[in-house]
Amino acid sequence: MEQKVIIRRYRPADEEAVVDLWSRAVKIAHPFIEGEGEGERARKMREVYLVEADNWVAEASGRVVGLLGLLGAEIGGLFVAPEAQGRGVGRALVEHAVSLHGEVTLEVYEQNLRARRFYELVGFTEQGRRPDEETGHTMISLRR
Template identity: 45%
Template sequence: MRCRHKAAPDRSRKRSKALNTEIRHYEEQDLHDLLTAWEKASRIAHPFMSEAFFEKERENIPNLYLPNADTWVAVVDGKVVGFIALLGNEVGGLFLDPDFHGRRIGKALMDKAQELHGDLEVDVLKDNVIGRKFYDLYGFQFVKEFLFEGTGDHLLLKLAFKAS
């Protein structure tokens, strides 16, 4: 039996074992792939939202959200397949191309957020079954429910994760 020694990992760019995923800071050239991942993920997670909502968010992401968030991307084979946008310890958004669901990439993004902030909070649409299941499996706990202003009658759930 041979022993193989590996060099110490580069901690500046975390890699998940699934698909050799790289987690790194968002860069401007990532915008197209980021928006593609957001739209694909958002349309399956939020089929109850209007087309006007998606159009408005498509404009808000590069012009309002990204400039104000600490955004990390998941890169597989040189392509951004998902991202997490952080506002302090609040997860402002976590989206992953559905073709990459179930490969622990979302967990790798959330692990990065926890590494940076410890305790985390997120608001997730009550009707977003995919998102709610992910946050539940990660260990988030229900805090409160409230109306998502500007979307009619959609409800948001505030969830919290306490680092151990």
């Protein structure tokens, strides 16, 4: 069931809600990464990504349920709260990125099968693969 999703610019007041949904979403998406969603990775999220990226949030029923982080035309991060997944939030965020940049790229962990299926459904195609320096896991480059 799709819900009405509003996409707006990230505001510093969104930090707690965004870090919480990010942490819960990545622990499910990346169980193969030690310490995912906490500690050093959470610090980087707060101090680097939320500061340096062009961040947008998805709101449904007045709650922040998704985060889109853009680095130019690259989707550096796309996260949807677990309870809001499968309801059109991720698709709305991807469409927002495309509306801003036309063509967009991103990287996804090879082992994140759910995200890979989602990106395929919304029209991304594989461009290449590389090992992630930080984790050693394989990253797949996608373009739409």
